Amino acid sequence: MSRAEENLKRLEEIVGRYESALVAFSGGVDSSLALAAAVRTLGPERVLAVTSDNETYLPSELEPAREFAESLGVEHLIVETRELDNPDYARNPANRCYFCKSTLYSDLARLAAERGYACVIDGANADDEGDYRPGRQAARELGVVSPLSEAGLSKEEVRELARHLGLPTWDKPALACLSSRFPYGQKITPEKLQQVARAEEYLRSRGFRQVRVRHHGEIARLEVGDDELERAFAERKEIVAGLRDAGFLYVALDLAGYRSGSLNAALKKRGKRTLPVLG
Known part of the structure; x- marks a missing residue:
């Protein structure tokens, strides 16, 4: 077996x-x-x-x-x-x-x-x-x-x-709710969510598979898969234009590439792996 x-x-x-x-x-x-x-x-x-x-x-x-x-x-x-x-x-x-x-x-x-x-x-x-x-x-x-x-x-x-099992989703890129694109403490609004959605849909329309657009106010911090970093840099002018159309002023390519839960790094740095449930 x-x-x-x-x-x-x-x-x-x-x-x-x-x-x-x-x-x-x-x-x-x-x-x-x-x-x-x-x-x-x-x-x-x-x-x-x-x-x-x-x-x-x-x-x-x-x-x-x-x-x-x-x-x-x-x-x-x-x-x-x-x-x-x-x-x-x-x-x-x-x-x-x-x-x-x-x-x-x-x-x-x-x-x-x-x-x-x-x-x-x-x-x-x-x-x-x-x-x-x-x-x-x-x-x-x-x-x-x-x-x-x-x-x-x-x-x-x-x-x-x-x-x-032959499921068509077997190699589907990891996804998470759009709220995971925001640093903890930054208020989430429908407008910001739409901004991230437009930016990520644009990047996927260009053929990028593993994509996260982290929302840092006016800055979009772009994470893509390690195998897509070179192409993202080569297409930086088009990407900047597309993400500005989505509402960002600045666009940064994260050289560390895509990491699941990358915004949790701030919690780990502050030693807050275990947090109380806030009412």
């Missing part, structure tokens, strides 16, 4: 503890695998995929999510959430994700109870347990099931298994 087959068996055993499931489905590789595993184990008629369409979600991600859920034959609901209505979220504290996930998972748990689903499943993997991720606390408090993490699957193993 291959490693992928062993991982799949372990994952299906975890999901198989439940009679039915509502899956928090963003459309990324992690939640796609969680959804596919639930459908394989429980059957499409006992699974509901739910995508949150909100100001922090890239609009271009919605249609691919619809198509993927349809390909599995599973019912797909799109719910609208407005994180920015919560001032604790909008002021962007270090535990911002706690407020987002607490609201989202509460809504999903209520929907699951109303529709008769036994649990709420998310796509957190084992690597997510290692970084500073306050949203994981909200998931634990609300009893969300994280089968990829429970199975001990790293991001690399998630991609490997998704590829084994």
